[in-house]
Amino acid sequence: MPKRKNDSQGEEPARAAVSGQRGVTNMTAAGISRRSLVLGATTGAAALASAGWPGTAGAADKLVVGVIYVGTRGDFGWNQSHATAVEALKTVPGVSVVEEENVPETLAVANTMKSMIELDGAKLIFGTSFGYFNPFMVDIARQYPDVQLRHPTTLWSADKHPANLGGYFAYMDQAHYVNGVAAGLSSKTGKIGYVAAKPISLVLRTINSFMLGVRKGNPGATVKLIFTGDWSLPVREAEAANALASAGCDVVACHVDSPKVIVETLERRGVKSCGHNTSQAALAPKGFITGAETKYETIYKGFAELLARGEPLPNVAIGGYDKDMVTSTPFGAGASEEARRAATEAIAALRAGQPMFAGPIRDNKGNVIVAPGSALGNYAPELETANYLVEGIEGSVT
Amino acid sequence: MRGADELRRAAEFVVVPALALAISAAIFSAILLAMGQSPAAFFQLLWRGAFGTAFSWQNTLQRAAPLILTALCVALPARAGLMIIGGEGAFVMGGLAAATAALPLLGWAPAPLVLLLMAIAGTAAGALWIGLVGVLRHRRGVNETIASLLLAYIAVAVLSFLVEGPLRDPASPNKPSTHPIGAETMLGPIPGTSVHWGLVAGLIACLAAHVLISRTTTGFAIRIAGGNPHAALGQGLPVGRLLVLCCLLAGAAAGLAGFFDVATVHGAANVSLVAGYGFTGILVSFLARHNALAIPPVAILFGGLSAAGGLIQRRLGLPDATVALLEGVIFVTLLTSETLYGRFAIFQPRGARQRP
Numbered sequence: 001m002p003k004r005k006n007d008s009q010g011e012e013p014a015r016a017a018v019s020g021q022r023g024v025t026n027m028t029a030a031g032i033s034r035r036s037l038v039l040g041a042t043t044g045a046a047a048l049a050s051a052g053w054p055g056t057a058g059a060a061d062k063l064v065v066g067v068i069y070v071g072t073r074g075d076f077g078w079n080q081s082h083a084t085a086v087e088a089l090k091t092v093p094g095v096s097v098v099e100e101e102n103v104p105e106t107l108a109v110a111n112t113m114k115s116m117i118e119l120d121g122a123k124l125i126f127g128t129s130f131g132y133f134n135p136f137m138v139d140i141a142r143q144y145p146d147v148q149l150r151h152p153t154t155l156w157s158a159d160k161h162p163a164n165l166g167g168y169f170a171y172m173d174q175a176h177y178v179n180g181v182a183a184g185l186s187s188k189t190g191k192i193g194y195v196a197a198k199p200i201s202l203v204l205r206t207i208n209s210f211m212l213g214v215r216k217g218n219p220g221a222t223v224k225l226i227f228t229g230d231w232s233l234p235v236r237e238a239e240a241a242n243a244l245a246s247a248g249c250d251v252v253a254c255h256v257d258s259p260k261v262i263v264e265t266l267e268r269r270g271v272k273s274c275g276h277n278t279s280q281a282a283l284a285p286k287g288f289i290t291g292a293e294t295k296y297e298t299i300y301k302g303f304a305e306l307l308a309r310g311e312p313l314p315n316v317a318i319g320g321y322d323k324d325m326v327t328s329t330p331f332g333a334g335a336s337e338e339a340r341r342a343a344t345e346a347i348a349a350l351r352a353g354q355p356m357f358a359g360p361i362r363d364n365k366g367n368v369i370v371a372p373g374s375a376l377g378n379y380a381p382e383l384e385t386a387n388y389l390v391e392g393i394e395g396s397v398t
Numbered sequence: 399m400r401g402a403d404e405l406r407r408a409a410e411f412v413v414v415p416a417l418a419l420a421i422s423a424a425i426f427s428a429i430l431l432a433m434g435q436s437p438a439a440f441f442q443l444l445w446r447g448a449f450g451t452a453f454s455w456q457n458t459l460q461r462a463a464p465l466i467l468t469a470l471c472v473a474l475p476a477r478a479g480l481m482i483i484g485g486e487g488a489f490v491m492g493g494l495a496a497a498t499a500a501l502p503l504l505g506w507a508p509a510p511l512v513l514l515l516m517a518i519a520g521t522a523a524g525a526l527w528i529g530l531v532g533v534l535r536h537r538r539g540v541n542e543t544i545a546s547l548l549l550a551y552i553a554v555a556v557l558s559f560l561v562e563g564p565l566r567d568p569a570s571p572n573k574p575s576t577h578p579i580g581a582e583t584m585l586g587p588i589p590g591t592s593v594h595w596g597l598v599a600g601l602i603a604c605l606a607a608h609v610l611i612s613r614t615t616t617g618f619a620i621r622i623a624g625g626n627p628h629a630a631l632g633q634g635l636p637v638g639r640l641l642v643l644c645c646l647l648a649g650a651a652a653g654l655a656g657f658f659d660v661a662t663v664h665g666a667a668n669v670s671l672v673a674g675y676g677f678t679g680i681l682v683s684f685l686a687r688h689n690a691l692a693i694p695p696v697a698i699l700f701g702g703l704s705a706a707g708g709l710i711q712r713r714l715g716l717p718d719a720t721v722a723l724l725e726g727v728i729f730v731t732l733l734t735s736e737t738l739y740g741r742f743a744i745f746q747p748r749g750a751r752q753r754p
Contacts, residue, residue, distance in 0.1 A: 100711050100712055101711070104674075105670045108461065112708045115453070131670050200571060
């Protein structure tokens, strides 16, 4: 899950340039004179006077949904995975969406939410960054009991938090398990790499699931793990990808906010890659295997439809393949035939609820995690607090 | 006669920035027209989002509060001729120290005592952090700009290390934080508003800094040391000590801002403290020409711009960078406008000669 990204600014001017392109051509054709400036200002004012506030968020009968992003919507990663789903939400009739990007996890996000509620009339708000929840979304939920707020984590608990707040969570570890199955069978050397952001439970869990997937089809394979230290450090991510390629890994997977740089670097080095969060297939036409993608569309559209029908929203909505909340990127050229078949089977098994953590499972220090003959369900609470790496991973939690 | 002259001088400091703001508005309008957007709609939204409603004002002041204190972290050393750009580090260390100081007191000490000790710890940590830069400058001749900037990165690394390691609250598996100080200990907002007390602290600090710089012999000595350190040394002024003093006070201001961020917003130290307040403070201080009294209005201008940014983004569908672009235009125009000072005869004191 992302934290504020200082480097996301770099992409903005490019976006501005793109969105302004039409205007730029007009300008060069007509030239800017003082007269056109004044003319523009007066027509603007006239439009304003006749239509009320510019771009008013929607008619009174529309359901206004606010979405807040910590970075830019086109980051090839976490934020884009939400933005893609929001595009689908916009197609729901009777829904009007207001979006704000690059909102840091400070008082700024509290103010953005208030502004959406007070000035735009938002009735449902999705705050999509981890650090938005406590204290900001909790406070706003208490302040505005008639507004629904939802956060993409499992942090909400009925005894601690207001009832108009809640969580939705896509169990990406299931999709990483499928990544692992495909990666293990697409690797020739059995040496696989993994670039991860931080050694926190959420990330450790996806790495462990990946490893279990790898060993499912390729029992002798190992995974070399590098932590970059934060959610979005493109330079470190490129260094890590290069280091793993140089260490002889022929497949590398990842869990960072935006794997763009990793996937591009690996493609240049001739190493196969697995994606994360959203589709990176276009970045690696030769080496892309498959990717773990969230499918928030299911939640966003579902929630908007529930509210439109006047039905209450669930406080907790979690799921993986079984609830259509995660999906795998269509196979790329890097996936072997065997990998495609095994990964497709793995998806079907997960959809049917077959557990990934079936014993015996040890951690990479030899401690027993799951005893032989027993299994942890895919939503077992023990997995939420993982602080170990399973056998086969070359790396350390600290 | 003298009174009229002073009025003329004062008018110059109001008219020139106002002119610069008008010019930046014109430049930005041209950019908006080129993007096919209506400048009138833009500025209406800007006004509404920043100052148009009671909520907008609170939003603006909330954003301005930390900037006032971090701008002081630049302004004070600047008067002594030092360019400190690492206020972010003092802010982070202040927040970290404040959260850490609370740990042994939670559960038994009364909230006001905990807050007082947190404030002292935060202020002291910030003061020592930038004070170190002053000492390095004075004793070893280390460039204070680079030293303070690099120390800011070290501060962030120290914060990450401590909150992910020794100081981590085990109940924060996915967002490493120190143990929260708890809602009962946290400092509430100014009654009747949602603005926190950091704003008041900032205003008091600016006033105190103004008195120090303009109305005391120490301040006079600081200005001489900043104007010409060799001449100051020749006069027997303790230049080194003055530099270190300015750095200590500067760091204290940023550290205090860090304390307020923990005590009023986050309730614990974590990487959310690293939000760039220290760096935005540099812009605020430069636009205020390192004048402590000009810092609050400039900080409010910046707070207003960022408060309106969201509304503009949502209503006009403009990218987030639009407001950053406007800030950039204002920044460049205001700095360029500095060359206008002393060029208009109307502002010249009638009793004095023309300025060179």
